[in-house]
Amino acid sequence: MNSRVSRHVARCLALVAVALSGTAFAQPAADPLPSWNDTASKRAIVGFVEKVTKPGSPDFVPGPERIATFDNDGTLWAEQPMYAQLFFALDRVKVLAPQHPEWKDQAPFASLLKGDVKGALAGGEQAIGQIVMQTHSGMTTDEFHGIVKAWVDTARHPVTKQPFTSMVYQPMLEVLAYLRANGFKTFIVSGGGVEFMRPWTERVYGIPPEQVIGSTIKTQFEMRDGKPVLVRLPAVSFVDDKEGKPVGINAAIGRRPIAAFGNSDGDLQMLQWTSAGKAPSLAVIVRHTDADREFAYDRASSVGRLDKALDEAKTRGWTVVDMKNDWKTIYASQKP
Amino acid sequence: MNSRVSRHVARCLALVAVALSGTAFAQPAADPLPSWNDTASKRAIVGFVEKVTKPGSPDFVPGPERIATFDNDGTLWAEQPMYAQLFFALDRVKVLAPQHPEWKDQAPFASLLKGDVKGALAGGEQAIGQIVMQTHSGMTTDEFHGIVKAWVDTARHPVTKQPFTSMVYQPMLEVLAYLRANGFKTFIVSGGGVEFMRPWTERVYGIPPEQVIGSTIKTQFEMRDGKPVLVRLPAVSFVDDKEGKPVGINAAIGRRPIAAFGNSDGDLQMLQWTSAGKAPSLAVIVRHTDADREFAYDRASSVGRLDKALDEAKTRGWTVVDMKNDWKTIYASQKP
Numbered sequence: 320m321n322s323r324v325s326r327h328v329a330r331c332l333a334l335v336a337v338a339l340s341g342t343a344f345a346q347p348a349a350d351p352l353p354s355w356n357d358t359a360s361k362r363a364i365v366g367f368v369e370k371v372t373k374p375g376s377p378d379f380v381p382g383p384e385r386i387a388t389f390d391n392d393g394t395l396w397a398e399q400p401m402y403a404q405l406f407f408a409l410d411r412v413k414v415l416a417p418q419h420p421e422w423k424d425q426a427p428f429a430s431l432l433k434g435d436v437k438g439a440l441a442g443g444e445q446a447i448g449q450i451v452m453q454t455h456s457g458m459t460t461d462e463f464h465g466i467v468k469a470w471v472d473t474a475r476h477p478v479t480k481q482p483f484t485s486m487v488y489q490p491m492l493e494v495l496a497y498l499r500a501n502g503f504k505t506f507i508v509s510g511g512g513v514e515f516m517r518p519w520t521e522r523v524y525g526i527p528p529e530q531v532i533g534s535t536i537k538t539q540f541e542m543r544d545g546k547p548v549l550v551r552l553p554a555v556s557f558v559d560d561k562e563g564k565p566v567g568i569n570a571a572i573g574r575r576p577i578a579a580f581g582n583s584d585g586d587l588q589m590l591q592w593t594s595a596g597k598a599p600s601l602a603v604i605v606r607h608t609d610a611d612r613e614f615a616y617d618r619a620s621s622v623g624r625l626d627k628a629l630d631e632a633k634t635r636g637w638t639v640v641d642m643k644n645d646w647k648t649i650y651a652s653q654k655p
Numbered sequence: 656m657n658s659r660v661s662r663h664v665a666r667c668l669a670l671v672a673v674a675l676s677g678t679a680f681a682q683p684a685a686d687p688l689p690s691w692n693d694t695a696s697k698r699a700i701v702g703f704v705e706k707v708t709k710p711g712s713p714d715f716v717p718g719p720e721r722i723a724t725f726d727n728d729g730t731l732w733a734e735q736p737m738y739a740q741l742f743f744a745l746d747r748v749k750v751l752a753p754q755h756p757e758w759k760d761q762a763p764f765a766s767l768l769k770g771d772v773k774g775a776l777a778g779g780e781q782a783i784g785q786i787v788m789q790t791h792s793g794m795t796t797d798e799f800h801g802i803v804k805a806w807v808d809t810a811r812h813p814v815t816k817q818p819f820t821s822m823v824y825q826p827m828l829e830v831l832a833y834l835r836a837n838g839f840k841t842f843i844v845s846g847g848g849v850e851f852m853r854p855w856t857e858r859v860y861g862i863p864p865e866q867v868i869g870s871t872i873k874t875q876f877e878m879r880d881g882k883p884v885l886v887r888l889p890a891v892s893f894v895d896d897k898e899g900k901p902v903g904i905n906a907a908i909g910r911r912p913i914a915a916f917g918n919s920d921g922d923l924q925m926l927q928w929t930s931a932g933k934a935p936s937l938a939v940i941v942r943h944t945d946a947d948r949e950f951a952y953d954r955a956s957s958v959g960r961l962d963k964a965l966d967e968a969k970t971r972g973w974t975v976v977d978m979k980n981d982w983k984t985i986y987a988s989q990k991p
Contacts, residue, residue, distance in 0.1 A: 383863055460905055504865070517909040527719055528909030529840070529866075535906055540898035540924055547927045549905050556906075562876035569796055569885050570871055570892075571907060573853040573864030588876055591883045 351497040354490040354648040360603075361645065363638040364494060367601040371577065372501050378599045382502040386576040388568060388589060389495070391509035391516060391533075393582040393623040394605050395524060397486040397650075399614040400478070401622060404515050405447065407470050409436065411454035419453075428453075455512065456536060456553040463551055468518040484523045485652035491580070491605070492651055495524055498578070506576075507531045508568055510560035510585050514551075532571045534559045564589035580605065587628040590637060602637040604628060609643040613650075687833040690826040690984040696939075697981065699974040700830060703937040707913065708837050714935045716913055718838040723914040724904060724925060725831070727845035727852060727869075729959040730918045730941050731860060733822040733986075735950040736814070737958060740851050741783065743806050745772065747790035755789075764789075791848065792872055792889040799887055804854040820859045821988035827916070827941070828987055831860055834914070842866045842912075844904055846896035846921050850887075868907045870895045900925035916941065923964040930971060938973040940964060945979040949986075 355361040371380040392398035412422070412431050422428035427446035430438035440446060458466070476483055495505050507516060507526055513533030520526045535556040538549045559567040565588050568576065578601040579586070579593035590602040606625065607616050617625040632639050640646075648654060691697040707716040728734035748758070748767050758764035763782040766774035776782060791799070812819055831841050843852060843862055849869030856862045871892040874885045895903040901924050904912065914937040915922070915929035926938040942961065943952050953961040968975050976982075984990060 383857070386865075513906070513909065521719070529722075529907065531909065538902050538905060540901050540928075542927075547901065547924065547931050549901060565876050565883065565885060566874050569874060570849070571865065573849065573867065588883065591878075592876075595883050 351500065352490065352493045354493055354646060354654075356645055356647055358641075358645050360638055360640045364497075364601065364603070367578065367599065368497065368501050371599055380577055380598050384574065384577065384598065385498075385501070385503040386506065386572060386574055387498050387503045387578040388506045388508040388532075388572075388576040388580070388593070389491070390581040390583070390586045390589070391507050391511055393607065394580050394586070395487055395491050395507070396483065397476070397613060398623050399607075399616065402511065403474075403476075403483045404451075404511050406474065406477075406483075407467070407515065408447075408450045408454045409439075410470060410474065411466075412450060415454065451512075452536075452553040455515075456551045458551055460514065460538060460549040460551060463514055464518050467515055471519050479650075481650075481652060484519055485650060487523055487651045488605075488646070489648045489651045489654050490646045492524065494580070495526070499525070503578070505530065506568075506572065507533070508559065508564050508579075508589060509533045510558070510563075512536070513559075532559060532567045534563075560585045562588050565592035568592065577601065579603070581628070582607065583623040583625050584628045585623075587631060590628065591631075594635060594637070602632075602635070603640060604632050604637060605640045606642060608641050609646075609649065611643075613642060615643075687836070688826065688829045690829055690982060690990075692981055692983055694977075694981050696974055696976045700833075700937065700939070703914065703935070704833065704837050707935055716934050720910065720913065720934065721834075721837070721839040722842065722908060722910055722912040723834050723839045724842045724844040724868075724908075724912040724916070724929070725827070726917040726919070726922045726925070727843050727847055729943065730916050730922070731823055731827050731843070732819065733812070733949060734959050735943075735952065738847065739810075739812075739819045740787075740847050742810065742813075742819075743803070743851065744783075744786045744790045745775075746806060746810065747802070748786060751790065787848075788872075788889040791851075792887045794887055796850065796874060796885040796887060799850055800854050803851055807855050815986075817986075817988060820855055821986060823859055823987045824941075824982070825984045825987045825990050826982045828860065830916070831862070835861070839914070840866065842868060842904075842908065844895065844900050844915075844925060845869045846894070846899075848872070849895075868895060868903045870899075896921045898924050901928035904928065913937065915939070917964070918943065919959040919961050920964045921959075923967060926964065926973060927967075930973070938968075938971070939976060940968050940973060941976045942978060944977050945982075945985065949978060951979075 352361055370376060370378040371385065373379055389395055392402050409431060412428060416422055416432055422432060427439035427442050427450060471484060474483060475481060476486055479486060498505055505526055507520060509516060511533050513531055513535055516531050516533055517528040520531050521528065537552040537554045537556045539552055541548055541550055557563065557567065564586065568589065575596040576593045577596065577598050579589050580603045581590055582605040594600050594602050607614050609615060616623065617629060642649065688697055706712060706714040707721065709715055725731055728738050745767060748764060752758055752768055758768060763775035763778045763786060807820060810819060811817060812822055815822060834841055841862055843856060843866065845852060847869050849867055849871055852867050852869055853864040856867050857864065873888040873890045873892045875888055877884055877886055893899065893903065900922065904925065911932040912929045913932060913934050915925050916939045917926055918941040930936050930938050943950050945951060952959065953965060978985065
């Protein structure tokens with residue numbers, strides 16, 4: 320550029336800056352959480368974000384330390400009447416049955432194959448463990464990725480008849496986007512299997528696989544026909560639930576979140592861990608209070624029980640979202 | 656903005672765009688790898704990056720899939736005559752000795768406390784395991800973070816008398832920055848302890864803690880005086896070396912890298928895993944060939960042995976960096 324052009328460009332840029340500063344930049348931003356009613360919950364979230372992002376404020380938190388963690392089942396998507404991953408496992412039992420003639424006489428598979436889900440699950444955690452191990456191992460990680468993806472694309476929820484990924488909560492999608500727009504890095508920290516979530520979290524939540532933390536089974540590196548594969552073994556490696564959540568967060572992220580969102584006692588330790596940091600923090604519990612639009616359950620539920628964490632929320636002043644009163648819309652698929 | 660101002664601003668912006676397109680933007684970019692000689696290694700790295708970032712090219716890889724993984728010891732910083740983490744452990748033995756009177760009569764600690772490092776390490780992996788466990792566990796994760804940080808800030812390498820963090824390779828810092836400038840997410844995948852690296856990798860390499868994968872010991876969530884802590888236990892959780900590297904990459908990232916950099920047989924499986932993806936890939940081995948400026952070692956070295964991976968590099972056409980001939984500068988501290 321010659322110097323005359325340079326000077327003209329500089330003058331123009333200055334004019335553009337002045338013009339813009341007086342208009343677009345000074346206008347109030349659009350509501351970042353339009354599906355939230357203007358209640359205490361929304362004000363707590365917005366107040367926290369404004370506080371930690373305000374340069375010069377004593378509560379300012381530098382960008383790289385803005386870590387926010389989200390439970391998945393019951394916090395980002397529906398978990399009733401049963402975890403989506405368990406529906407997946409039951410569907411896999413049907414698909415795999417021809418390769419397992421022995422299942423016809425073996426609990427819990429025999430009940431399942433007769434359509435008696437309740438009978439199969441009467442065996443409790445041990446039965447569920449057997450079903451999950453048999454359906455989640457024995458293939459390569461690439462194969463499992465494809466199996467999950469195909470299931471998520473076609474499976475329907477038994478009550479709403481919608482894809483499970485349509486039953487994600489619109490208000491929480493807005494929180495995720497709002498936090499990211501304010502320099503936060505958003506992570507999922509779920510008791511669910513990490514490889515059950517990763518095939519779809521980027522598309523559905525905007526959360527890439529490397530920001531998904533979950534329970535894992537062991538995998539083994541093998542060479543097959545000169546090609547390396549990772550084989551999924553029928554052995555638990557890590558359970559990312561309750562006390563496991565802070566352990567998983569530390570192992571995968573290596574810094575403490577400043578914001579955490581959960582909905583059940585399985586999230587209690589993650590909320591405690593987040594609240595105990597030196598920086599300002601936000602701890603949020605999503606409470607399922609809307610039997611008409613979603614489900615209503617807490618202390619007595621076997622899925623997503625919310626009991627101790629609810630008591631502790633009151634003591635510690637955590638934010639408890641009341642889905643019925645705080646949310647205009649529930650599911651992303653119902654977005655007006 | 657009123658419409659007259661708007662039109663003026665628009666004209667100005669158009670002029671700015673034209674002016675810039677004819678000059679600054681059309682000039683060749685500054686050399687992104689100035690510490691590299693113009694040899695085949697540099698051309699392989701630059702060629703790969705240009706190929707996968709060119710929109711419309713059959714080799715184009717979308718931004719989120721541009722994952723690059725780097726071994727640490729011997730790939731990003733020096734590992735001779737002994738891994739930095741082992742120097743750290745030996746220093747910790749001295750600090751902790753007053754609390755462990757029994758060490759005076761106990762191998763390998765007794766030899767160490769007499770200054771006989773060689774004698775102490777003669778016990779091989781078992782002795783090293785004992786030293787690492789005793790010095791790396793028993794404290795909270797926050798405490799360990801502080802211990803590592805203080806050591807890294809003060810410790811000096813026995814040969815160069817410099818901080819270990821000054822012995823990072825300038826050409827590799829340039830590769831990290833170059834990849835990130837081209838939309839890559841850079842990860843460390845090291846056999847070293849993840850919590851030994853995280854306190855300083857962001858400052859030294861620009862790699863945040865959540866992008867550091869390494870070996871781990873078990874941690875346990877506990878409440879102490881009403882405050883949650885994570886306590887480091889004397890038990891190995893995961894060894895992120897050899898076959899463990901693809902396992903660790905899959906567990907932490909959940910997608911396959913398209914570029915991987917290593918220097919020893921411990922990196923072989925990571926390079927195989929990276930090369931076996933569907934996308935174009937880059938596999939690089941840093942070969943230590945410069946006895947004058949750094950160290951020269953390969954097939955016969957007990958630290959950072961490079962043997963099988965070197966053979967495989969030849970068969971598969973991986974890029975082998977010859978430090979002596981490919982690098983103008985070795986250490987970041989010597990940057991001209």
